[in-house]
Amino acid sequence: MSTIQTASSFARAMQDVEARYSAANPKSGARYREACEVMPGGNTRIAIYYSPFPLTIARGEGAYLWDIDGHRYTDFMNDMSAGLFGHSNPVIAAAVRTAVDDGLTLGAPNQYDVELAGVLAERFPSIELVRFCNSGTEANLFALALARAVTGRQKVLGFRGGYHGGVFADPGSAFALNAPLLVGAPYNDIEGTLEVIEREAHDLAAIVVEPMMGSAGCIPAKPEFLQALRDASRKHDIILVFDEVMTSRLSPGGLQAALGIVPDMTTMGKYIGGGLTFGAFGGRHDLMERLDPRRSDMLSLGGTFNNSVTTMAAGLAAMTQVLTPEANRTLNRRGDDLRRRMNAAGAQRGLPVQVTGVGSLMNVHFQHSPIEAPSDVVPGNKRIVDLLHLELLLEGQYIARRGYISLSLALTSADVDGFVAAFERFLDRHSAVIQDVVGPDGA
Numbered sequence: 061m062s063t064i065q066t067a068s069s070f071a072r073a074m075q076d077v078e079a080r081y082s083a084a085n086p087k088s089g090a091r092y093r094e095a096c097e098v099m100p101g102g103n104t105r106i107a108i109y110y111s112p113f114p115l116t117i118a119r120g121e122g123a124y125l126w127d128i129d130g131h132r133y134t135d136f137m138n139d140m141s142a143g144l145f146g147h148s149n150p151v152i153a154a155a156v157r158t159a160v161d162d163g164l165t166l167g168a169p170n171q172y173d174v175e176l177a178g179v180l181a182e183r184f185p186s187i188e189l190v191r192f193c194n195s196g197t198e199a200n201l202f203a204l205a206l207a208r209a210v211t212g213r214q215k216v217l218g219f220r221g222g223y224h225g226g227v228f229a230d231p232g233s234a235f236a237l238n239a240p241l242l243v244g245a246p247y248n249d250i251e252g253t254l255e256v257i258e259r260e261a262h263d264l265a266a267i268v269v270e271p272m273m274g275s276a277g278c279i280p281a282k283p284e285f286l287q288a289l290r291d292a293s294r295k296h297d298i299i300l301v302f303d304e305v306m307t308s309r310l311s312p313g314g315l316q317a318a319l320g321i322v323p324d325m326t327t328m329g330k331y332i333g334g335g336l337t338f339g340a341f342g343g344r345h346d347l348m349e350r351l352d353p354r355r356s357d358m359l360s361l362g363g364t365f366n367n368s369v370t371t372m373a374a375g376l377a378a379m380t381q382v383l384t385p386e387a388n389r390t391l392n393r394r395g396d397d398l399r400r401r402m403n404a405a406g407a408q409r410g411l412p413v414q415v416t417g418v419g420s421l422m423n424v425h426f427q428h429s430p431i432e433a434p435s436d437v438v439p440g441n442k443r444i445v446d447l448l449h450l451e452l453l454l455e456g457q458y459i460a461r462r463g464y465i466s467l468s469l470a471l472t473s474a475d476v477d478g479f480v481a482a483f484e485r486f487l488d489r490h491s492a493v494i495q496d497v498v499g500p501d502g503a
């Protein structure tokens with residue numbers, strides 16, 4: 061197929077779906093135009109922007125969302141994993157109501173923070189002491205600052221294409237505050253990474269790694285790669301930080317417990333606050349104790365909302381009464397099954413579908429060639445995911461624009477069956493376009 065034909069078959073399909081989407085969502089379209097008057101590009105969070113305009117969601121209940129034009133969606137995005145409990149878990153809602161009734165912004169230790177810290181220390185093998193904060197970004201900023209302070213070294217080794225929050229994005233980004241300190245290494249490449257570590261070790265305070273890259277497309281780290289990081293960091297006294305902001309949900313004790321590889325520190329965020337603003341970092345006693353205010357050499361670290369009473373109450377209820385270890389395992393089994401069914405749907409049709417991920421987090425890609433690092437994702441094929449996204453929205457199935465799927469406890473088997481059926485209809489409707497864009501070898 062020539063490039064011109066390829067471009068036009070895709071462009072026609074995209075034009076058509078955008079026209080149907082715009083016609084179906086006049087109120088969201090108007091709202092987006094209003095938003096552009098007061099927010100840059102109408103947006104306040106890049107992950108929720110997509111063209112031609114994002115839907116404005118009026119409300120959520122259980123596993124479902126309703127937009128302002130009145131359509132209902134089954135939510136397979138769940139706020140990029142923060143919505144693990146669905147939109148109206150009664151146990152969490154009751155805990156938040158009690159906390160609200162007992163007064164907001166108390167500005168003191170409260171009735172929930174110690175217990176929530178205890179739950180995290182009990183579940184996650186690396187966590188002996190923990191500090192709360194307000195987001196995954198903050199958790200990484202604080203953990204890495206602590207690593208620098210403790211080691212007296214300056215640099216941090218991160219992986220090309222990884223994501224640790226707005227200020228750690230692509231080192232070329234204007235917002236990558238730490239860019240001069242982040243040394244890029246190749247993910248899942250043991251030899252390439254060890255070379256960088258050996259070269260930089262004298263000034264490396266920390267290595268920060270996602271045990272499965274989330275934003276880059278749900279790319280799991282190979283266990284032997286993580287083990288090599290563990291061994292090299294020990295050898296050179298570098299602090300190994302697992303960014304489990306996304307992956308802590310992938311077993312009751314996070315990916316670290318599932319893989320049996322224990323880092324020195326762990327950063328967390330997203331769902332642990334029961335759906336409210338949350339961040340935390342924790343780890344080895346001898347590192348974290350530097351934050352102890354009783355020490356004369358303590359490292360001072362504040363944060364007005366670090367133990368926000370609503371977040372602590374919601375998080376404690378969520379992690380003890382709702383996301384029990386058994387509920388966690390069931391959710392991840394359901395994700396493994398969904399991924400298998402979507403891959404089978406592609407294989408049955410001879411289409412280059414590759415749904416990557418672990419348990420309840422996954423990402424749709426359209427290519428056959430293996431994806432072990434962000435650079436393996438064929439950039440031109442990503443536009444098929446744009447088409448998939450809008451077609452699924454028109455079917456009442458809500459996923460992230462980049463093809464990311466994150467399950468919630470509120471989803472039923474019938475919801476999952478409905479999603480797989482909608483995905484199969486997409487493959488049947490657009491098989492020619494997919495083959496045109498990807499090319500005959502399905503690379």
Ligand SMILES: Cc1ncc(COP(=O)(O)O)c(C=O)c1O
Nearest residue numbers: 195196197223224225274305329
């Ligand atoms: C692995 C990882 N680290 C850090 C962050 C940043 O978390 P937050 O958006 O809460 O600042 C994210 C967010 O998606 C993430 O996926």
